[in-house]
Amino acid sequence: MIPALEEEEDLARAYRRTLSTFLHSPSEEALAGAYQLGRRALKEGKGVIDWAGVHDRALAALPMTLLGPEGLARAGTFYRESLSPFEMTQRGYAETNRWLERLNAELRREISAKESLAAQLQEANASLESFSYSVAHDLRAPLRAISGFSDALIQDLGETVKPTSARFLQRISAGAIRMGQLIDALLGLARVSRVELARSSVSLSDLAGTVLEHLKASESARVIEAVVEPDLVAQGDPALLRALLENLIGNAWKFTSKTDQARIEIGRAPSGAEPAYFVRDNGPGFDMAYAAKLFEPFQRLHSAQEFPGTGIGLATVHRIVRRHGGRIWAEATVGGGATFYFTLPKGDEHGPSV
DSSP states (O other), X not given: OOHHXXXXXXXXXXXXXXXXXXXXXXXXXXHHHHHHHXXXXXXXXXXXXXXXHHHHHHHHHSOGGGOSHHHHHHHHHHHHHHHHHHHHHHHHHHHHXXXXXXXXXXXXXXXXXXXXXXXXXHHHHHHHHHHHHHHHHHHHHHHHHHHHHHHHHHHHHGGGSOHHHHHHHHHHHHHHHHHHHHHHHHHHHHHHHHSOOOOEEEEHHHHHHHHHHHHXXXXXXXXXXXXXXXXXXXXXXXXXXXXXXXXXXXXXHHHTTTOTTEEEEEEEOSOOSSOEEEEEEOSOOOOGGGGGGTTSTTOOSSOTTTSOOOSOHHHHHHHHHHHTTOOEEEEEOTTSOEEEEEEOOOSSSOOOOO
């Protein structure tokens, strides 16, 4: 006989035997046996209808002498007791379902609240960006006026202007120009969040080569070794990835300006969980204790007098990488150069806007 059928016949025989015992001599022990048989049936995957069939077949196999009114009443008691595990399980299912329904309702409320909060936050961010954009544009005119009038005063006064006054006017003009550069950098940072990503296959090797050519053309006297690993390809927005490399390679170019035998390397890190690209230089490096500040706007680890800049470049890079759903981090030692790593996931999903 098939094992499953043997098991089923064994269960039916045990039920018939225990029921017969209870009908002959009702006892708590026999009634407890009904409960245990019900648990066994439930464990073996029997349903209530299956179990009712076992009960009916057991009654049909018993002598008629046991099935008088009193015997049938006892048989009903026995059967109800054997059904207790089924009832308890059903109650458990019902209670679990009610609990799940309550939990789902709470989750729906939380999701709705979070969606509402996200919409409000997005609207607030859009308003803030729009406000910042407008303010930055509005600041351009007075800054141009300050710079222009300072230069005009120097020219109009000519040799009659005192050297101290001339220096003051030059510093005013330089300050206005510096402020204009900062505004341009902030506008660029804002645009990174506003622009819609247009993903495609991008050759980072070609982009890096183009950026290096422009840097070499701007400072033709610089002697620097630049190495670009071939066939670096990533998925991303071409314009944003160009801005990313312009900032990272531009930083490496800037920070190696006082280094003998300067070297910049662009490549791919050894295989890991996800492909990581890097820009490495042998400049002054930095203390890793301050690495967390690197990607915040206006946070500088070197003075502007030592290495000029707006302090926005790495914040822009961070935002570009995050928009692509990637990560960026840096490794460096003081006097031993710095390496900036970044990942660009291959998926079509957009990364978070920050």
